[in-house]
Amino acid sequence: MNTIGCQMNVYDSEQIAKGLKPLHYEITASLEKADLIIVNTCAIREKAEQKVFSFLGRLAGLKRKRPDLIIGVGGCVAQQEGAKILERLPHLDLVFGTHAINRLPAAVQTIVSKKCRIVDIQMADRIKEPDFVANGCEAKHVTRFVTIMQGCDNYCTYCVVPYVRGRESSRRPENIIREIRRLVESGVREVTLLGQNVNSYGKKENLCTFVELLRRINDIDALLRIRFTTSHPKDLSQELILAFNDLHKLCRHIHLPIQSGSNRILKMMNRKYTREIYLEKIDKLRNICPRIAITTDIIVGFPGETRTDFKETLELMKTVEFDALFAFQYSDRPNAAAVRLPGKISKEEKKERLQQVLDLQDYFTTRKNKALKGSIQTVLVEGLSKKQNRVNHSDKSQRLQWSGRTSTNKIVNFFKNDDENASDEDMMGRLVNVKILKTFSHSLWGKTDSKEPTDVGLRGEKSYVT
Ligand code: 5AD
Numbered sequence: 001m002n003t004i005g006c007q008m009n010v011y012d013s014e015q016i017a018k019g020l021k022p023l024h025y026e027i028t029a030s031l032e033k034a035d036l037i038i039v040n041t042c043a044i045r046e047k048a049e050q051k052v053f054s055f056l057g058r059l060a061g062l063k064r065k066r067p068d069l070i071i072g073v074g075g076c077v078a079q080q081e082g083a084k085i086l087e088r089l090p091h092l093d094l095v096f097g098t099h100a101i102n103r104l105p106a107a108v109q110t111i112v113s114k115k116c117r118i119v120d121i122q123m124a125d126r127i128k129e130p131d132f133v134a135n136g137c138e139a140k141h142v143t144r145f146v147t148i149m150q151g152c153d154n155y156c157t158y159c160v161v162p163y164v165r166g167r168e169s170s171r172r173p174e175n176i177i178r179e180i181r182r183l184v185e186s187g188v189r190e191v192t193l194l195g196q197n198v199n200s201y202g203k204k205e206n207l208c209t210f211v212e213l214l215r216r217i218n219d220i221d222a223l224l225r226i227r228f229t230t231s232h233p234k235d236l237s238q239e240l241i242l243a244f245n246d247l248h249k250l251c252r253h254i255h256l257p258i259q260s261g262s263n264r265i266l267k268m269m270n271r272k273y274t275r276e277i278y279l280e281k282i283d284k285l286r287n288i289c290p291r292i293a294i295t296t297d298i299i300v301g302f303p304g305e306t307r308t309d310f311k312e313t314l315e316l317m318k319t320v321e322f323d324a325l326f327a328f329q330y331s332d333r334p335n336a337a338a339v340r341l342p343g344k345i346s347k348e349e350k351k352e353r354l355q356q357v358l359d360l361q362d363y364f365t366t367r368k369n370k371a372l373k374g375s376i377q378t379v380l381v382e383g384l385s386k387k388q389n390r391v392n393h394s395d396k397s398q399r400l401q402w403s404g405r406t407s408t409n410k411i412v413n414f415f416k417n418d419d420e421n422a423s424d425e426d427m428m429g430r431l432v433n434v435k436i437l438k439t440f441s442h443s444l445w446g447k448t449d450s451k452e453p454t455d456v457g458l459r460g461e462k463s464y465v466t
C-alpha cells in the first residue's frame, strides 16, 4: 500500500488494510512481493497529482513481469479522474473513489475471479461508517488518526476537496467513541480527530456539537491526549476556544489556516473571514490559553495576488508569530472556481514568494524553539527516534534515543537520564518530563528529568499506569 497525501488518507489506508484482511491480504513493504498494490492518492495540489501519476507509471514494469498482480488506485485522484485513469494507464485494474472504500474488498474479489477491470466512483450524501473498525490496531501505536467527518461544503475557490470528497457529513458520536475506546484498549494514548472543518461537526445531522464530542472523548479512561484538525477560522467558536482551558486532555495546539493576509484575496478565495476577524480569534485563543501553539497554511500566488497583497501576508505572519506553517504555491485544480480567475502569477514569482514565507517562518520557529532551552517539557513517548531506528539497536549496551511530542506539537528527541525509573519496555505511551538541552529548527533535544515541567502548562498531564 502506498499512501500519498493528508492524514485523512492515512486513516483511509488503515481502513483499506483492515477491509482486505479477511481476504488474507497482509501489508508488505516490498512492491516486488505484493499480489495486490493499492495506491491511495491526493489531488489537493498539482504537484501531489503529478507524484501519483509518476508512481503509477513506474508500476507498469511489475505488471509486465507478473500479469496476475492487481493494481488499484483509490482516493482523491481516483475520484477526480475515474475511468480516464484506466484509459491512460492500461496496466491498472481498479479505480475506487473516496466513498468506495467499503466496497473495495468485493471489487478485489470480482477482479480475482472474473479477471475484469473495475471503476467505482459512486458518491453518497451520507458518510458510510467503516465496516471494519473492529479490532483497534494490531501494531503497537501510541498515536492514531480518527476521521469524524468527511467532505466539505465551503467551496474555497482554489480547492478541489468538495468535488473529490463530496458533501460534508459527520459520523455518529457513539461510533467515534467506540472506535477510540478500542484503539485505547490496544495501547493508543493520543488521537487526532480529522475533518475538513471540525467546527461544523454534527450540525447538519443534528448530532452533538464538536465541543460536546470532545468532552465525551476527554472522559475516556487511559486516553491521555486529544488533537484535532482542521478548524476553519470563520467557524472557530467561543465554546471551542474555552475548551482549551476546560478539557485537560486537549493539546495546546491549533492548526488554523489563514491562506492569505490580504482581505481582497481572502474574499476572492471565498474564505468568509477578514484578517481582522482572524487576528481577533488569535487574541481570544491566547487569552484563554497563553502558551497555545498556533500553526497555519498559506497559499502564495493566488490569481491576482499583487506584491502589496503578498506583503500583507508577511505582515500578518509578523503579527501572529506562528509556531510553524505549511506554505504552498497556488496551482489550478479541476472544477475549482479560481481556475477561471484572471491574473495568474508566474512560476518564478510564486517560487520567490514561497521562499520569502519559508525564510520568515524559519526565523520565528527557530526563535521559539530556542526560548525553550533549559525548560522542562512533558512529552508523550511515541517510540524510538528516527535516528535510532536507522542504527542497529540489537546492541544492548547502546543507549536508546526516544522520540515524542509536547502538548504544543513540538518534536522532542531524548535520552533517559540515569535516575529515570521507567524501563525501556515501559517507555512507549508514557508521559515523561524532559529537560531541553539543545534546540534545532524543527525539533528539540534533551534528557528526562524528575523535576516538574517549567512549561507553565495550565494543567499537569499525568501518565496512565496499568
Ligand atoms: N493550490 C495551492 N495550495 C492549495 N491548498 C489547497 N488547494 C490548493 C491549491 N489549489 C492548500 C491550502 C490548504 C492545504 C491543505 O492545501 O493551504 O489549507
Ligand code: SF4
Residues within 6 Å of the ligand: 152, 153, 154, 155, 156, 159, 160, 161, 162, 196, 197, 232
Ligand atoms: Fe477546501 Fe476550503 Fe473545504 Fe478546506 S474549507 S477543504 S480549503 S473547500
